[in-house]
Amino acid sequence: MIGDPVRFVDERLNTASLVRKALRYVFPDHWSFMLGEIALYAFLVLVGTGIFLAFNYVPSDAETVYRGTYEPLRGTPMSEAYKSVVDLSLDVPAGLLIRQTHHWAANVFIAAIVLHLVRILFTGAFRKPREINYWIGLTMLAVAILEGFLGYSLIDDLLSGMGLAIAYSVALATPVIGADVALLIWGGEYPGATVFWDRIFTVHILILPLLLAGLISLHMLILTKQHHTQFPGPKRTERNVVGTPLWPGYALRSLGLLFATAGVLFLLGGLVQINPVWLWGPYEPYLSTNAAQPDWYLGWLIGGLRIMPPLEPVIGDYTLVGNAFFMGALFPLVAFGVLYLWPLIDRRWSGAGERHELLDRPRDNPRRSAALVAFLTWVAIPFVAGATDRVFYRLGVPYDLQIWAFRVLFVVGPFLAWLVARRIFEDLHDRDAHPLRGWTGRVVQRNARGGFETLGAYDGRTRGEGGAERDEATVAADVPAER
Amino acid sequence: MSRARGILRRLRAPVAVVCGGVALASVAAPAPSPVPALSQAANERTALLAPTSDRAALLPEGRRLFVDACSSCHGEDARGIAGRAPSLRGVGELAADFYLRTNRMPLDAPDDQPTRHPSNALSTQQKRAIVAYIGTFGGPPIPEVHPERGSLPAGRRLFAERCAGCHQIVARGGQAPGAQIPDLEGVAPLDVAEAVDIGPYVMSRFRSLSDHEVDSIARYVAYAKDPEDHGGWGIGHIGPIPEGMVTWLLAAFALLLTIRIIGERTTR
Known part of the structure; x- marks a missing residue:
């Protein structure tokens, strides 16, 4: 029954050898290697839910009046776009579940990419020969952030409008080309021409998803060609890959992760409210709300805009650089620039440009790890500063004090982080202790002549649990394999 | 013994998830002190003086x-005293009722922002x-407000236009230059009617309403206290900050835990 069609395809496309090769693909095992898979599966959820949303969304700024089921909005003028999202949320069966799942999936997608990136950076997986794939991954992060922001903007609710107003301001603040670029994208002065909505819709549902899908395919194609890196371990060398084959081992585990990811996202989509657009109401350029925020992955930019001192170089009545440019555009450009250049910086530090199939543990290269901690601190400080208003509101910490504290931290924090991290990583390196599980060194015993002899690896029990009472034979028996 | 320890080790993950969830809940739940205590404040919700109250009998004590x-x-x-506090001649019973009933006055120090409190040293009778x-110096009487006669959609539109810029669109409060903008979760309709007339602290007056x-x-405002949460747990109605916390503390944490359980842990 199954044999005939399989043979039909195989005899024409010679798929059997390909499949055999794929099924034998070896995954070196470590839990942190699955971060990228979470991102991949979140992307699948995004595409699936996104198709449903696209069928129900109207990309139009044409004005209409709401006459739907949600009483507080009845009779309110609004755009067709916003109305379609309210209707989708409150009247289309399962609409809100799908929309909320889509939004949670976007948040988790980018979180997973960031975690994956951090893993790649700290273990040196970006080194030769994987620089190109690293750059592809980094590009996907940038594209994902833009894609998320466009999704947030499409709704045309109060938060969307304020977000777009900030984006427009940052564009205007860009020196020389800014104003022209802003007019080009928006099709006119803010809030832009009708065609703007078609543009961001097309970019959000077609161009960027296709770009992401293409980059993901390329990412995985290069991955399978180059094979995974692996942590050093028994029998693991720069020339082999030790791990679990795709079939029957890894595929089932990964399938489980797909279900787990989709499960978490749909659970959140059904149980935890995200972006209740009917409460925010429609956007008009003269409206605003306190406590408006972007989604988390743009928190570092909103915080950056907040802590930026009022600096704006002006010649006569010509503004050279608008204030919003510095932290709204320059900061992310520099941050991504550093990340793109990282493989080159790292190679300059470590000298030789040989191939690396074996990973470093973060402690194996304290200088790299400490520099990465400093970099991440530099990005994280404005991110935290993005919540200053709520910290002030809830905890009463004076707003101006917070802004000044974050300004100082933005400059000083990375250095402090570097010093502390360097110390910790060097210490871990020297003692070979696990940061969470504690010491995993060797057990040394003092003999009758006053000398020391190594008994073997510490097994977690010899200390504390009456180790002193036990005779030498017992202690030795605990650790026979290591000698 | 080792079996018990094994079970404990297995329980570690679920316990951590629960702890993470509780931590998040404590952040997203109706806010703790100092401000939130105010929002739940059970100060008087009806006017201290009715139009028919016998004012003459209260005046000697009021003066004292x-x-x-x-x-x-x-x-x-x-x-009033220049540089300290404004004149109260002409502010009327309206302003006196607002500031005293919500326990914004008396202030500890003249430069403090007046904020509402559940109670203060004065008894209700003393406030009356x-x-x-203060009413004897002239000025507007305590207004009457009938939220049930109002229109919810019109109220939402007006709130979006006039109030949300500071009070947040679902009235959760926030920050403005030089002031802490109160949330309106605990306020009475009368507070709203008086506040739009007075414009307390940095707030504008909206006498044209x-x-x-x-x-x-x-x-x-009454609706916004407990709005329709069609999407489930409302996580505070302030948007992306709690959403980001759910993303990291619940979703990312749960998925990290998953891969840590199903993936290999040691490197050698």
Whole structure:
């Protein structure tokens, strides 16, 4: 029954050898290697839910009046776009579940990419020969952030409008080309021409998803060609890959992760409210709300805009650089620039440009790890500063004090982080202790002549649990394999 | 023994998830002190004086209490003291009722932002006396507000146009230059009607609003206290900050835990 069609395809496309090769693909095992898979599966959820949303969304700024089921909005003028999202949320069966799942999936997608990136950076997986794939991954992060922001903007609710107003301001603040670029994208002065909505819709549902899908395919194609890196371990060398084959081992585990990811996202989509657009109401350029925020992955930019001192170089009545440019555009450009250049910086530090199939543990290269901690601190400080208003509101910490504290931290924090991290990583390196599980060194015993002899690896029990009472034979028996 | 330890080790993950969830809940739940205590404040919700109240009988005590509690800033003649506090002549029972009923006054220090409190040193009867006394200097009476006569959609629109820029669109409060903007979760309709007339602290006055418009805003404010959460757990109604916390503390944490359980842990 199954044999005939399989043979039909195989005899024409010679798929059997390909499949055999794929099924034998070896995954070196470590839990942190699955971060990228979470991102991949979140992307699948995004595409699936996104198709449903696209069928129900109207990309139009044409004005209409709401006459739907949600009483507080009845009779309110609004755009067709916003109305379609309210209707989708409150009247289309399962609409809100799908929309909320889509939004949670976007948040988790980018979180997973960031975690994956951090893993790649700290273990040196970006080194030769994987620089190109690293750059592809980094590009996907940038594209994902833009894609998320466009999704947030499409709704045309109060938060969307304020977000777009900030984006427009940052564009205007860009020196020389800014104003022209802003007019080009928006099709006119803010809030832009009708065609703007078609543009961001097309970019959000077609161009960027296709770009992401293409980059993901390329990412995985290069991955399978180059094979995974692996942590050093028994029998693991720069020339082999030790791990679990795709079939029957890894595929089932990964399938489980797909279900787990989709499960978490749909659970959140059904149980935890995200972006209740009917409460925010429609956007008009003269409206605003306190406590408006972007989604988390743009928190570092909103915080950056907040802590930026009022600096704006002006010649006569010509503004050279608008204030919003510095932290709204320059900061992310520099941050991504550093990340793109990282493989080159790292190679300059470590000298030789040989191939690396074996990973470093973060402690194996304290200088790299400490520099990465400093970099991440530099990005994280404005991110935290993005919540200053709520910290002030809830905890009463004076707003101006917070802004000044974050300004100082933005400059000083990375250095402090570097010093502390360097110390910790060097210490871990020297003692070979696990940061969470504690010491995993060797057990040394003092003999009758006053000398020391190594008994073997510490097994977690010899200390504390009456180790002193036990005779030498017992202690030795605990650790026979290591000698 | 080792079996028990094994079970404990297995329980570690679920316990951590629960702890993470509780930590998040504590952040997203209706806010803790200092401000949130105010939002839940059970101060009087109806006017201290009804139109028919016998004011004359209250005046002697009102005069005495005014000198005790108010005159150090507002002056013995209620004409105010320059650089300290404004004149109360002409503010009427309206303002007196607002500030005293919500326990914004008396202030500890004249430069403090007046914020609402559940109670203060004055009894309700004493506050009534002071309101009656301040009323003798003339000014608007305590307004009447009928949220049930207002329109919810009109109230929402007016709130979006006039109030949300500071009070947040679902009335969760926030930050403005030089002031902490209160949330309106615990306020009475009367507070709304008085506040739009007075413009307390840094707030603007909205005296052009019609009675119907004020009723409508009061109705929306009452609605916003407990709005329709069609999407499930409302996580505070302030948008992306709690959403980001759910993303990291619940979703990312749960998925990290998953891969840590199903993936290999040691490197050698």
